[in-house]
Amino acid sequence: MRYPVIALALAASVVLARNPKVPPADWILNNSAQGREFWIAIPPNEVDGYPGQLLELYVTSSYNTEVTLFSAMDGRVIRKPVRAMDITTFSLLNGDLFWTDEIRESETVTQKGIRLSAPQPISVYVLNGKQYTSDGYLALPVNVWGTEYMHLSYYDYEDFGQKRGNGFVVVASEDQTLVQIQLYGKG
Numbered sequence: 149m150r151y152p153v154i155a156l157a158l159a160a161s162v163v164l165a166r167n168p169k170v171p172p173a174d175w176i177l178n179n180s181a182q183g184r185e186f187w188i189a190i191p192p193n194e195v196d197g198y199p200g201q202l203l204e205l206y207v208t209s210s211y212n213t214e215v216t217l218f219s220a221m222d223g224r225v226i227r228k229p230v231r232a233m234d235i236t237t238f239s240l241l242n243g244d245l246f247w248t249d250e251i252r253e254s255e256t257v258t259q260k261g262i263r264l265s266a267p268q269p270i271s272v273y274v275l276n277g278k279q280y281t282s283d284g285y286l287a288l289p290v291n292v293w294g295t296e297y298m299h300l301s302y303y304d305y306e307d308f309g310q311k312r313g314n315g316f317v318v319v320a321s322e323d324q325t326l327v328q329i330q331l332y333g334k335g
């Protein structure tokens with residue numbers, strides 16, 4: 149049986165150029181992850197209780213366009229212009245995003261998906277910065293999603309007396325999406 153399209157939000161490292169927190173627009177545009185519709189999620193970074201410092205979405209395009217952010221959690225809609233080869237930022241610092249957008253729930257369905265859309269192709273990068281770590285990923289547009297994914301992660305470890313696990317987030321672009329998860333190895 150085939151399942152509807154899903155995407156996993158996986159943490160990744162990025163080598164940043166000019167500004168230590170924002171990759172240059174030409175790097176983002178040359179990554180083959182451009183599209184007109186993105187559904188993203190903000191996976192948890194660190195354990196509960198560590199102070200958050202930065203939550204941002206970076207959007208760029210090779211066209212002048214407008215990006216619309218829609219939050220499934222609270223119905224928030226924000227529109228911003230995107231100038232060709234510049235980076236437009238949705239940020240916790242200016243009230244576009246909130247720490248409640250971060251997925252802290254485990255093994256349950258939540259309504260925390262964020263949709264970014266634009267009339268022209270855009271690229272989207274997500275950053276979640278906490279006191280001791282930063283997580284980020286390059287978002288994939290809905291038009292390149294597949295139906296099978298493999299999540300690779302490091303085993304749990306104990307740090308400062310706390311056991312830390314790894315995981316993944318599944319984001320659906322359509323209601324009533326069915327997901328089958330097969331676990332292999334330790335965990």
